[in-house]
Amino acid sequence: MTETQTFSIASIPGDGIGGEVVAAGLRVLDTVAKLSGGAVDFDVTEFPWSSEYYLENGHYIPEGGLDQLQKHDAIYFGAVGSSDVADHTSLWGLRLAITQPFDQWANIRPVTFLPGVESPLRKADDTDLDWIVVRENSEGEYAGMGGRNLSGRGPGNEVALQTSLHTEKGCERIIRFAFDLARTRTTKKVSCVTKSNAQQFGMVLWDEVFARVAKDYPEVETESVLVDAMSAKFILHPEDLSVVVASNLHADILSDLGSALAGSLGLAASANLNPERRFPSMFEPVHGSAPDIAGQGVSNPIGAISSASLMLDQFGLTAEAEEVRQAVSNVTEAGILPRDLGGDSTTVEVTEAIVTQLEAIHAQSTPFPNPTAVS
Known part of the structure; x- marks a missing residue:
């Protein structure tokens, strides 16, 4: 009987469309686990830290929160940002409050031009x-x-x-x-x-x-x-x-430019890595919370799903990560596109199309390998 290797993921959906796209990514990870035939499982714990949480409690991360995160193999992050909280407060209160103490010093942001995307x-x-x-x-x-300083001198x-x-x-x-x-x-x-x-x-x-x-x-x-x-x-x-x-700063700006050139910020994936693995790494789309479309079911899940593929790479599941990327490519090539890419497919429709492609790709692939962690 195959021994299951379980990876522990801390999920922080955050604000706006964060919950929608994280749900899409977890749906894809569930499919990867199912296709593994019991070789791999993902144990997901959700943390409710968001701007709403901040307004209710006066902080984004409660005392001991980082200790809770550190117990996990990876962090899957949605977005942070709300019209009710100043941007610098939300950024420093949540995202940077994780990346800095966890010394996630390497941020990689692929610029990927997908077929079917103008x-x-x-x-x-x-x-x-x-x-x-x-x-x-x-x-x-x-x-x-x-x-x-020097505010006491007057306006x-x-x-x-x-x-x-x-x-x-x-x-x-x-x-x-x-x-x-x-x-x-x-x-x-x-x-x-x-x-x-x-x-x-x-x-x-x-x-x-x-x-x-x-x-x-x-x-x-x-x-x-x-x-x-x-x-x-x-x-x-x-x-x-x-x-x-x-x-x-320079890479932050340039990577957004690159994603826009590829077709949309909704495509942009990223990994905040602690390469020494002293702390868990964090994986997130870079499109932000997009409050203007939150709750409408039209957000682009590709950035979050592609970020999940980077998480699979970090887990040593490189073949499975490549299958996810190929599934995304197949779906965009088929013209199944969300609104920001000029299509009319919903978040769920794009996600389910990727799942269907993933299942088809895996059916033609070699048996699921025994995963080993890589640096």
Whole structure:
């Protein structure tokens, strides 16, 4: 009899469409478990932390909440953001309150051009485009250092300082992560993004570390590009990209641009990784809470489902992760698209179509392997 390997997942649906897309992702994971023939199971515990929870209790994460999360193998996150709570309060109260203490320092955001999805890029019509944005996820512009002072001087005299933190250790570990990732790809190239002509301390340190680390990877092609020039390159020469590594803020902005070029932010998946596995990693779509469409059943579940595939990769279930990605690709190619991609399919309809494709793909695949964790 096959011994079941159980993975424990902490689910945090959060706000807006978060609950809808997380439910879609869990539906797909349930299918993966069913198709495993008992080899794999996912034990999901839901945490009700949201802006509504914050307004009722005065905090997003209760005392001891991080200790509860740490017991799980991974965290599956929906979205945070509400018109009733300031954006910086919700972001720092929930998402960053997890990624920072859990040292989830590597954020990967694939830019995937799916068949059947119209891109605003003309090149996408006849060019294979596929790159990954690697985001430094623990310091940089999101370090939270600074403050507001001198308000006592009266209106118009307050001063706000926001300090960007770049450490040599932080730069090196994310840059090495990017190079190691590039080694696994067909096009072995890393594009380094900074603004070192204007930010002469932190960004120059980043550039210097990049140049030093690059010497350890002679087989990987490199380039260093200023962030404004890289924004243009995303549009004009995206075929030159493979792995793009950048600071917290720059990579956040560039990855959103990449997803928009692929067709919609609703497609964007991400993984907040603690590569040393001292803490659980967190997987989330990057589209936000989208309160304007919450509850209508029209949200795009692909970003969340693709994030679940990244979770499967982290669990060592790489074949199953690839089956999920292929199922998504088959569904979009068939024209089963949610509203943000120009279609009229509901969240549930897209999800069930992906499940149906997943079952069909798996029926033609090899037997479910014995899963082993990978770093």
